[in-house]
Amino acid sequence: MIRLLVTGGTFDKEYNELAGALAFKKTHVPEMLRLGRCRLDVSIATLMMIDSLDMTAADRARIVEECGRSVESRIVVTHGTDTMVETARALAQAAIADGGKTVVLTGAMVPYAFGSSDGLFNLGSALSFVQVLLPGVYIAMNGRCFTWDQVRKNRESGVFEAL
Amino acid sequence: MIRLLVTGGTFDKEYNELAGALAFKKTHVPEMLRLGRCRLDVSIATLMMIDSLDMTAADRARIVEECGRSVESRIVVTHGTDTMVETARALAQAAIADGGKTVVLTGAMVPYAFGSSDGLFNLGSALSFVQVLLPGVYIAMNGRCFTWDQVRKNRESGVFEAL
Amino acid sequence: MIRLLVTGGTFDKEYNELAGALAFKKTHVPEMLRLGRCRLDVSIATLMMIDSLDMTAADRARIVEECGRSVESRIVVTHGTDTMVETARALAQAAIADGGKTVVLTGAMVPYAFGSSDGLFNLGSALSFVQVLLPGVYIAMNGRCFTWDQVRKNRESGVFEAL
Amino acid sequence: MIRLLVTGGTFDKEYNELAGALAFKKTHVPEMLRLGRCRLDVSIATLMMIDSLDMTAADRARIVEECGRSVESRIVVTHGTDTMVETARALAQAAIADGGKTVVLTGAMVPYAFGSSDGLFNLGSALSFVQVLLPGVYIAMNGRCFTWDQVRKNRESGVFEAL
Numbered sequence: 249m250i251r252l253l254v255t256g257g258t259f260d261k262e263y264n265e266l267a268g269a270l271a272f273k274k275t276h277v278p279e280m281l282r283l284g285r286c287r288l289d290v291s292i293a294t295l296m297m298i299d300s301l302d303m304t305a306a307d308r309a310r311i312v313e314e315c316g317r318s319v320e321s322r323i324v325v326t327h328g329t330d331t332m333v334e335t336a337r338a339l340a341q342a343a344i345a346d347g348g349k350t351v352v353l354t355g356a357m358v359p360y361a362f363g364s365s366d367g368l369f370n371l372g373s374a375l376s377f378v379q380v381l382l383p384g385v386y387i388a389m390n391g392r393c394f395t396w397d398q399v400r401k402n403r404e405s406g407v408f409e410a411l
Numbered sequence: 412m413i414r415l416l417v418t419g420g421t422f423d424k425e426y427n428e429l430a431g432a433l434a435f436k437k438t439h440v441p442e443m444l445r446l447g448r449c450r451l452d453v454s455i456a457t458l459m460m461i462d463s464l465d466m467t468a469a470d471r472a473r474i475v476e477e478c479g480r481s482v483e484s485r486i487v488v489t490h491g492t493d494t495m496v497e498t499a500r501a502l503a504q505a506a507i508a509d510g511g512k513t514v515v516l517t518g519a520m521v522p523y524a525f526g527s528s529d530g531l532f533n534l535g536s537a538l539s540f541v542q543v544l545l546p547g548v549y550i551a552m553n554g555r556c557f558t559w560d561q562v563r564k565n566r567e568s569g570v571f572e573a574l
Numbered sequence: 575m576i577r578l579l580v581t582g583g584t585f586d587k588e589y590n591e592l593a594g595a596l597a598f599k600k601t602h603v604p605e606m607l608r609l610g611r612c613r614l615d616v617s618i619a620t621l622m623m624i625d626s627l628d629m630t631a632a633d634r635a636r637i638v639e640e641c642g643r644s645v646e647s648r649i650v651v652t653h654g655t656d657t658m659v660e661t662a663r664a665l666a667q668a669a670i671a672d673g674g675k676t677v678v679l680t681g682a683m684v685p686y687a688f689g690s691s692d693g694l695f696n697l698g699s700a701l702s703f704v705q706v707l708l709p710g711v712y713i714a715m716n717g718r719c720f721t722w723d724q725v726r727k728n729r730e731s732g733v734f735e736a737l
Numbered sequence: 738m739i740r741l742l743v744t745g746g747t748f749d750k751e752y753n754e755l756a757g758a759l760a761f762k763k764t765h766v767p768e769m770l771r772l773g774r775c776r777l778d779v780s781i782a783t784l785m786m787i788d789s790l791d792m793t794a795a796d797r798a799r800i801v802e803e804c805g806r807s808v809e810s811r812i813v814v815t816h817g818t819d820t821m822v823e824t825a826r827a828l829a830q831a832a833i834a835d836g837g838k839t840v841v842l843t844g845a846m847v848p849y850a851f852g853s854s855d856g857l858f859n860l861g862s863a864l865s866f867v868q869v870l871l872p873g874v875y876i877a878m879n880g881r882c883f884t885w886d887q888v889r890k891n892r893e894s895g896v897f898e899a900l
């Protein structure tokens with residue numbers, strides 16, 4: 249069984265038509281798994297629905313705590329891309345892997361709701377890597393997988409690249 | 412570098428509006444990789460564009476041959492789901508893995524062009540598994556990965572399941 | 575109030591993923607009206623769900639009868655494009671317009687469910703023309719509106735054009 | 738021939754993936770006409786690409802001027818919904834209709850680029866109404882058409898309704 253923790257990010261941004269602005273409602277992850285005909289046993293929990301630029305130390309502590317207390321040892325976290333590396337570091341510094349846990353963070357550059365998202369591709373990727381990688385904290389983006397301390401987001405290109 | 416061999420299948424079916432019927436034109440795989448913001452080094456070749464129910468022994472021999480001569484040791488094959496297991500068997504019987512090759516077959520239940528496909532999810536999954544699995548022949552569908560001799564397609568549910 | 579009679583056609587074709595073939599399930603028209611934020615008072619009835627190439631004289635008689643008995647004088651009929659002109663002729667020959675009725679037939683070249691349909695555009699067009707045209711039988715396709723005896727479908731281009 | 742003047746609005750908003758925000762690039766109107774298999778003779782000009790809340794008196798004067806100088810007597814204007822009524826008023830006060838011109842303004846509540854837009858429906862509707870209505874200034878939204886002084890946007894529901 250895989251634990252899937254939802255924290256928001258571009259993955260789950262929607263268009264609020266009355267405000268004419270981007271907003272969060274509820275996560276699209278269950279719909280994405282249905283669309284992907286995913287037959288993995290996935291237990292989903294929404295921890296927060298925020299832009300990762302708005303994520304506080306307390307929010308990160310909550311993610312670390314939830315990963316720590318998870319009975320499933322394989323965990324995927326959906327997360328905004330801007331501070332994904334920071335949260336990965338917080339998880340690594342909390343020694344999540346020592347408990348035998350494999351945590352893979354993933355996200356999207358385009359909201360799933362906007363019809364042209366990399367989210368479905370990344371979700372398929374993250375759920376695959378998490379099944380086979382050794383305990384540790386990883387980031388799966390752009391079809392690639394990086395250990396938490398070997399990656400940065402290139403803000404010019406929007407691409408995650410090796411350090 | 413990853414080799415990606417295209418053979419057609421539901422993955423690449425389109426709607427021909429003049430005929431009012433399903434048809435193959437050219438593969439959507441490059442567009443899907445772009446949409447997925449994939450930054451893997453992928454070398455694509457289209458071997459054929461057919462329904463896997465129409466696949467002959469000669470077609471399978473061609474797939475085996477292309478996998479055998481591939482300089483890349485990590486290979487993804489997109490394939491119709493109906494006879495995917497059969498092609499996987501042909502690859503295994505040709506001892507592809509002995510050459511140190513990891514081959515992952517994947518496909519889709521709904522054409523990518525119809526906007527609600529599992530193809531993007533499966534492609535993300537197959538490209539991830541192929542990077543980390545030991546030499547062998549595998550099928551990646553529904554978020555799961557099976558060795559070639561441990562899987563069948565359940566034709567009632569459309570789901571790939573363990574034997 | 576507008577009467578909307580559904581007869582199937584490409585408009586409502588879907589992809590049946592177990593059969594790997596095109597099929598009809600139920601009409602997408604209500605969903606399309608919702609998506610179009612349509613606020614017209616529309617009363618929908620599904621008369622049949624068939625390819626217009628399979629439409630029999632009895633089927634056409636049924637459409638004529640339903641238009642005749644409709645209490646609403648403004649009627650849109652969704653219809654396969656291949657024999658749309660034939661049904662329009664049947665309606666005209668039954669002197670539908672004499673009862674003060676405006677009937678607009680419309681359809682699509684690409685199924686709505688395949689994400690790139692002209693159906694939504696045509697539906698907006700047909701529902702607009704039907705509100706303002708004099709009693710008669712018309713075909714609304716490609717942004718244009720033709721009286722029933724001034725139009726043919728060009729099977730090479732898939733476009734409706736004036737005679 | 739129909740003149741189609743683009744001014745931006747929700748119709749043309751896109752998601753900028755590097756900024757993670759909504760933005761304007763270029764208009765989607767030509768693509769929408771292609772998707773709708775529109776075969777009307779439409780001459781498109783982009784006057785501006787702005788949110789209608791940012792539209793100044795000078796911008797409105799420009800729209801009035803372009804409608805006035807248009808050699809085509811049938812004109813569709815795509816426009817943000819928030820101040821669409823205001824621009825319609827400016828056109829009416831400039832006595833556009835006296836020159837024999839029929840102007841129909843339309844827009845969308847959801848960006849076309851976000852895959853679930855009312856824009857395609859509204860565009861089909863506006864292009865249909867403009868062909869048959871008498872000279873005047875109109876707003877086509879939600880499948881309905883209003884004369885410029887008989888309509889308001891209900892900001893709670895996002896729906897255009899009769900005064």
